Amino acid sequence: MTDTTAQTGRAVAAPARKGSLLEVDSLTRKRNAAEARFKMYGLSAVIVGLLFLVALLATILSNGTSAFTQTFITIPVPLERAEIEAAEKSIVKTSKYRAIIGTAFANVLSSAGIETDMSAKDLDKMMSSGAAASVRDFVLANPASIGTTHTFDLLASSRVDGYLKGRVTREDLINDKNLDAAHLDIVDRLSAAGIVQKRFNWQFIFGADASDSRPEQAGIGVSMIGSFFMMLVVLVLSLPIGVAASIYLEEFAPKNRFTDLIEVNISNLAAVPSIVFGILGLAAFIQFAHLPQSAPLVGGLVLTLMTLPTIIISTRASLKSVPPSIRNAALGVGASKMQSVFHHVLPLAMPGILTGTIIGLAQALGETAPLLLIGMVGFIASNVPDGVAAGFLDPNSAMPAQIYEWAKRADPAFYERAWGGIIILLLFLMTMNIIAIILRRRFERRW
Amino acid sequence: MNEMPVVDAEAGTLLPKISAKKVQVFYGETHAIKDVDLNIADRTVTAFIGPSGCGKSTFLRCLNRMNDTIDICRVEGDIRIDGEDIYDPKVDPVQLRAKVGMVFQKPNPFPKSIYDNIAYGPRIHGLSRSKADLDEIVANSLQKAGLYEEVKDRLDEPGTGLSGGQQQRLCIARAIAVSPEVILMDEPCSALDPIATAKIEELIDELRENYTIVIVTHSMQQAARVSQRTAFFHLGNLVEEGETKEIFTNPTDRRTQDYITGRFG
Ligand SMILES: Nc1ncnc2c1ncn2[C@@H]1O[C@H](COP(=O)(O)OP(=O)(O)OP(=O)(O)O)[C@@H](O)[C@H]1O
Ligand SMILES: [Mg+2]
Numbered sequence: 001m002t003d004t005t006a007q008t009g010r011a012v013a014a015p016a017r018k019g020s021l022l023e024v025d026s027l028t029r030k031r032n033a034a035e036a037r038f039k040m041y042g043l044s045a046v047i048v049g050l051l052f053l054v055a056l057l058a059t060i061l062s063n064g065t066s067a068f069t070q071t072f073i074t075i076p077v078p079l080e081r082a083e084i085e086a087a088e089k090s091i092v093k094t095s096k097y098r099a100i101i102g103t104a105f106a107n108v109l110s111s112a113g114i115e116t117d118m119s120a121k122d123l124d125k126m127m128s129s130g131a132a133a134s135v136r137d138f139v140l141a142n143p144a145s146i147g148t149t150h151t152f153d154l155l156a157s158s159r160v161d162g163y164l165k166g167r168v169t170r171e172d173l174i175n176d177k178n179l180d181a182a183h184l185d186i187v188d189r190l191s192a193a194g195i196v197q198k199r200f201n202w203q204f205i206f207g208a209d210a211s212d213s214r215p216e217q218a219g220i221g222v223s224m225i226g227s228f229f230m231m232l233v234v235l236v237l238s239l240p241i242g243v244a245a246s247i248y249l250e251e252f253a254p255k256n257r258f259t260d261l262i263e264v265n266i267s268n269l270a271a272v273p274s275i276v277f278g279i280l281g282l283a284a285f286i287q288f289a290h291l292p293q294s295a296p297l298v299g300g301l302v303l304t305l306m307t308l309p310t311i312i313i314s315t316r317a318s319l320k321s322v323p324p325s326i327r328n329a330a331l332g333v334g335a336s337k338m339q340s341v342f343h344h345v346l347p348l349a350m351p352g353i354l355t356g357t358i359i360g361l362a363q364a365l366g367e368t369a370p371l372l373l374i375g376m377v378g379f380i381a382s383n384v385p386d387g388v389a390a391g392f393l394d395p396n397s398a399m400p401a402q403i404y405e406w407a408k409r410a411d412p413a414f415y416e417r418a419w420g421g422i423i424i425l426l427l428f429l430m431t432m433n434i435i436a437i438i439l440r441r442r443f444e445r446r447w
Numbered sequence: 448m449n450e451m452p453v454v455d456a457e458a459g460t461l462l463p464k465i466s467a468k469k470v471q472v473f474y475g476e477t478h479a480i481k482d483v484d485l486n487i488a489d490r491t492v493t494a495f496i497g498p499s500g501c502g503k504s505t506f507l508r509c510l511n512r513m514n515d516t517i518d519i520c521r522v523e524g525d526i527r528i529d530g531e532d533i534y535d536p537k538v539d540p541v542q543l544r545a546k547v548g549m550v551f552q553k554p555n556p557f558p559k560s561i562y563d564n565i566a567y568g569p570r571i572h573g574l575s576r577s578k579a580d581l582d583e584i585v586a587n588s589l590q591k592a593g594l595y596e597e598v599k600d601r602l603d604e605p606g607t608g609l610s611g612g613q614q615q616r617l618c619i620a621r622a623i624a625v626s627p628e629v630i631l632m633d634e635p636c637s638a639l640d641p642i643a644t645a646k647i648e649e650l651i652d653e654l655r656e657n658y659t660i661v662i663v664t665h666s667m668q669q670a671a672r673v674s675q676r677t678a679f680f681h682l683g684n685l686v687e688e689g690e691t692k693e694i695f696t697n698p699t700d701r702r703t704q705d706y707i708t709g710r711f712g
Contacts, residue, residue, distance in 0.1 A: 254518065255518055323555075325551065325553060325555035326555065326557065326558075327516075328513070328516075328549075328551060328555065329551070329555040329556070329557060329618070329621075330557070330567075331513065331516060331544060332511075332513070332544060332548065332549040332550075332551065332622070333544070333545070333548065333567065333568035333571075333621060333622065333624075333625055334541055334542070334544040334545030334546075334548075334568060334571070334572060334625055335541070335567075335568075335571055336541045339571055343567070343571075344557060348558065
């Protein structure tokens with residue numbers, strides 16, 4: 001030890017280096033080269049990252065935007081009183097309505113000058129099987145319209161839609177038992193006549209999921225409501241619990257083995273795979289506490305468990321970053337510990353806490369795995385839940401679970417909707433991040 | 448609040464404002480203050496001097512129990528203010544700190560307006576009944592701290608936007624605002640330029656009329672200028688304490704002499 005000290009002592013005492021400042025010596029040249037190389041690595045890493053991002057966004061947009069438009073067929077349907085009464089009396093009501101629409105459609109074709117020898121049943125295949133139901137719903141909702149002719153924009157079947165979007169080609173139809181080339185000829189001519197049109201599809205944003213045979217009707221709206229109620233649960237539970245826990249741990253708890261253990265475990269919890277929280281939720285909330293399955297309340301509870309560590313960690317970090325001089329200042333004028341925390345430390349830590357919370361929420365919003373385990377991937381074709389309590393307790397899905405569900409189904413029309421759902425999900429996440437940024441700015445501007 | 452100096456009824460002499468007996472402070476295993484006995488007189492300025500790490504700040508923080516906030520810190524002995532043991536289990540340190548204010552080495556205004564900086568203490572202690580009351584306390588404190596003229600037109604601007612010297616005077620005003628009896632200052636001028644320092648020294652001299660002031664300083668000149676009494680600490684011991692003039696001109700201990708003549712420290 002003493003020897004080395006002596007040696008370094010001698011090395012330090014080496015004579016001052018002489019040399020012109022205008023000449024770069026070899027050591028400096030090496031250092032500069034290393035720095036330049038490092039900058040290059042960094043820059044290329046950034047570029048690679050950006051490329052991935054661009055590729056990702058481009059894929060999502062190119063695959064998903066088509067989900068936001070849908071093909072509609074414009075048909076004036078005469079709503080004859082006699083026919084409607086007959087239909088309402090029969091057992092399978094929608095099939096009668098289908099006949100009414102079929103006749104109206106045939107009239108549209110002939111008045112557009114399109115000749116065809118197809119049967120009404122064959123023609124019907126160009127329309128969504130939900131078309132009859134939507135006509136019937138309209139009639140029941142507007143009894144005054146009976147006896148008039150109302151012009152409906154009826155959903156075309158997903159194959160027709162796919163054909164107009166380029167997803168279905170004539171070659172594909174060889175194996176298709178529903179549609180053949182003759183149909184497509186009619187579609188071409190109808191679309192030239194403006195009777196078949198692609199239009200923005202609000203149903204996709206606000207509607208409910210639909211069964212396998214009717215992808216053109218499926219929407220993400222109901223699962224959006226499910227996600228919304230879950231996020232409410234997460235926010236209401238995890239923000240106060242997380243912030244209170246962090247304040248206690250950071251400001252009040254004695255520093256000992258026990259609190260160290262808690263600290264380590266919280267960090268570990270943040271790294272636990274989300275599916276573990278899912279099975280925990282299944283065991284604790286559904287099997288033990290007997291909460292309803294597939295309910296946003298349970299989903300929210302599970303996601304709260306998952307979000308808590310994130311919020312606690314970021315809150316503690318932002319509490320830690322408040323300079324101790326502020327705490328001393330408050331204590332020095334006779335504020336109690338709690339006053340110093342709530343009057344001075346917490347407001348300063350607020351931007352960090354909010355950012356952490358919103359990032360935690362965004363993570364929770366995009367989480368799928370735990371929802372699979374508590375059954376929140378159900379097929380929810382019914383519409384909006386009635387009332388707030390039902391919102392929390394009725395079976396529902398969630399946006400990412402709905403996307404997963406669609407991606408699983410065979411029909412490529414659902415695949416398109418999965419991409420569209422991802423766009424909506426990303427929009428939500430982006431909005432949340434922007435809110436986080438705005439809040440941070442707003443709170444930080446207080447000097 | 449008791450503004451009268453406490454008088455020993457029997458002897459008719461002035462009791463010290465603060466009396467410390469056999470004070471020991473430990474940081475874990477480190478013995479930072481060793482057996483210190485010290486009396487601090489009311490309405491005087493007492494300076495603590497000594498080389499770095501000798502325990503000046505530690506001892507100062509014992510006087511308003513700021514050491515309680517340090518987990519590993521342990522204080523033993525007996526410290527009394529106006530004859531009351533401040534380490535008595537019945538004493539709430541929060542109440543004590545309203546009575547014994549503190550100004551820190553680095554100016555640490557709250558990131559709030561100048562007004563709120565000063566109004567905060569009176570507010571939490573319920574010292575004002577109305578907004579007008581509070582306004583008066585703020586104006587008074589600023590005046591006493593010699594800052595009023597400079598900031599009276601911008602009371603709602605952030606306190607952190609002031610210059611270093613102004614910030615330190617703001618902190619002094621903040622301490623005054625809760626009407627303490629004792630003000631502890633830990634190197635209040637170490638971050639300031641000579642002009643700001645001179646202002647603060649002037650201020651300390653004025654405050655002496657109404658407060659008991661204890662100031663830690665590294666500047667011998669400052670101690671000589673502002674204090675009436677000086678205590679010299681060395682390695683956790685109180686080496687000597689006496690009239691400032693005496694200490695600087697005629698120290699009894701060799702270590703004091705070495706320190707004030709600049710031989711170490
Ligand atoms: N928070 C703490 N934890 C552990 N030890 C401490 C702590 N604060 C001070 N000490 C130790 O206590 C001793 C006295 O420190 P103190 O800060 O009182 O010195 P000081 O006289 O104020 O020095 P300076 O003039 O440099 O401010 C030092 O040995 C220091 O290392
Ligand atoms: Mg110090």
